[in-house]
Amino acid sequence: MRAGFPDFRLGAVLATSFTGTLSERHGDAVERIPTPHRLVDWLAVYGLAVDSCTTAQLELARELRESIHAAATAAALQDTLPASAVHVINDRSAQGRATAILTPEGKRRWQLGPASRVEDALSVIAADAISIIAGERDGKLALCASPTCQAAFFDTSRSRTRKWCDMNTCGNRQKKARFHANRRKNPGSAD
Numbered sequence: 808m809r810a811g812f813p814d815f816r817l818g819a820v821l822a823t824s825f826t827g828t829l830s831e832r833h834g835d836a837v838e839r840i841p842t843p844h845r846l847v848d849w850l851a852v853y854g855l856a857v858d859s860c861t862t863a864q865l866e867l868a869r870e871l872r873e874s875i876h877a878a879a880t881a882a883a884l885q886d887t888l889p890a891s892a893v894h895v896i897n898d899r900s901a902q903g904r905a906t907a908i909l910t911p912e913g914k915r916r917w918q919l920g921p922a923s924r925v926e927d928a929l930s931v932i933a934a935d936a937i938s939i940i941a942g943e944r945d946g947k948l949a950l951c952a953s954p955t956c957q958a959a960f961f962d963t964s965r966s967r968t969r970k971w972c973d974m975n976t977c978g979n980r981q982k983k984a985r986f987h988a989n990r991r992k993n994p995g996s997a998d
């Protein structure tokens with residue numbers, strides 16, 4: 808972590824963790840990749856280490872992020888996918904060179920193109936988003952129940968009843984709010 812920058816919220820699903828680099832979209836939005844360097848840091852956490860990142864490449868990344876957010880939100884609501892978002896996702900998917908590598912330990916690793924460009928990493932994220940939005944993976948797109956968040960997340964719980972994008976932040980805040988509301992209703996009670 809670099810001092811002075813907001814922490815990353817790390818989820819298990821690449822594409823929706825990427826959209827989570829802008830959080831609280833309906834409240835006081837927090838930009839978690841405010842500089843090209845922070846995008847480099849974020850990509851490294853997800854096994855997509857790149858050599859460098861320019862401001863223009865950060866813009867490509869943010870455009871992809873907002874397009875995934877828009878398309879995933881529409882998919883969660885079973886609306887028509889916005890054409891402009893689909894275009895950007897497909898463009899980023901096509902612009903990168905990345906290869907899936909099977910390690911001797913039986914894990915998948917991404918090998919970016921020879922220059923390890925940001926575009927290569929973005930193509931992996933775009934492909935991940937496509938697999939989720941296309942319904943190819945076991946899970947369901949849903950929107951976070953926090954009114955200031957409403958982030959699209961991928962619910963892989965068995966019952967498909969997850970309510971929050973992240974238990975530690977949105978889920979916890981909601982629980983605390985409920986706790987305080989109960990305390991106001993029943994002063995003196997512990998819960």
Ligand SMILES: [Zn+2]
Pocket residue numbers: 951952953956957958971972973977
């Ligand atoms: Zn949330």
